[in-house]
Amino acid sequence: MSTADRLVESTRELLWERGYTGTSPKAIQQRAGAGQGSMYHHFTGKPDLARAAIERTAAEMRAAAEAQFAAPGTAVERVTAYLRRERDVLRGCPIGRLTQDPDVMADASLRAPVEETLGWLRGRLAGVLEEGRARGELDPALDVRATAAALVAVLQGGYVIARAEGSAEPFAQAVTGALGLLAGAAVTPPPGGRPPAPPAPPR
Template sequence: MSTSTADRLIESTRELLWERGYTGTSPKAIQQRAGAGQGSMYHHFTGKPDLALAAIRRTAEEMRAKAEEQFAGPGNAVERVTAYLRRERDVLKGCPVGRLTQDPDVMADPLLRAPVDETLAWLRGRLAEVLAEGRERGELDAALDPQATAATVVAVLQGGYVLARAADSVQPFDQAIGGVLGLLAAYVPTARA
């Protein structure tokens, strides 16, 4: 199956944004990685910002789809959150969406920032839904605040990436995930049948 030039340009931009950030992603580097000429790039996109927006949107959509696999999967609320947090990730590269929050050029542009903000807000909201569902079913203690807990889970996940990258080791990430799951386990009622 061959991919279109537009798809190759988007995929190349996604990779470069993750590796180098917005400023470090030049149109020439995108074209070289995509095996596309300048004319092809400007035929499909008005310029680097337009292409970056398409790449960020695709990354955000992919992240949501992967997360939804675990959130809508089998098991109780804690099992689904655990499946999400423990799924395979390229930890040392960081979160492809979360890393964009550290890119001043992306954050300064409302159009580029929007899919980043929307995705992180969706993630917090979706986690809160799963946790609220678990609370309603009696899987989690009524004292659990789904919104605050979801925000904590996302913060620990994103922070875990930062710690892992700083240490050049997945160990701090795994430790952070284990820690937040331990905190969540404290809300699982002990008198379960």
């Protein structure tokens, strides 16, 4: 791993552990095993390095989510795989936690990848649900955008409650509850296993 990569990875870890204010240039350098000269050779300063770290975390988060969203299966199966995938719940969401950091939210450059990632997640979930609705797997009346926003809110709220209680159980309960509500919008397939075809568009 190059020095620049070590600096970015160290910053990612520290931001997740300590937040932006608690992540000092000295702490980054110590964890990365790099000197001050190396840090400022690759980055103009802490904000520049933090932006690179947040962007890398965001890209990693999107790639992991896309692996479930693009997999075979019904919309509910893919959403379930995403919601139930293994997570370090008590550490919180590495992107979501940054929304609670006033220094990140006050800096447009640092806030942008956080906002973009959460917006992408809502949009991608809505797209998966729309696919399911178009294929007759979900109730045609389902509001896919509102449902996607609710699912993201359940995830982020689940992290907060789990951290507050020091247990992953509230997160698991929140996910189970959300999936139960989503199951209520699923259309029962007829005998033979295929869901009914969506209605033809009006001419």
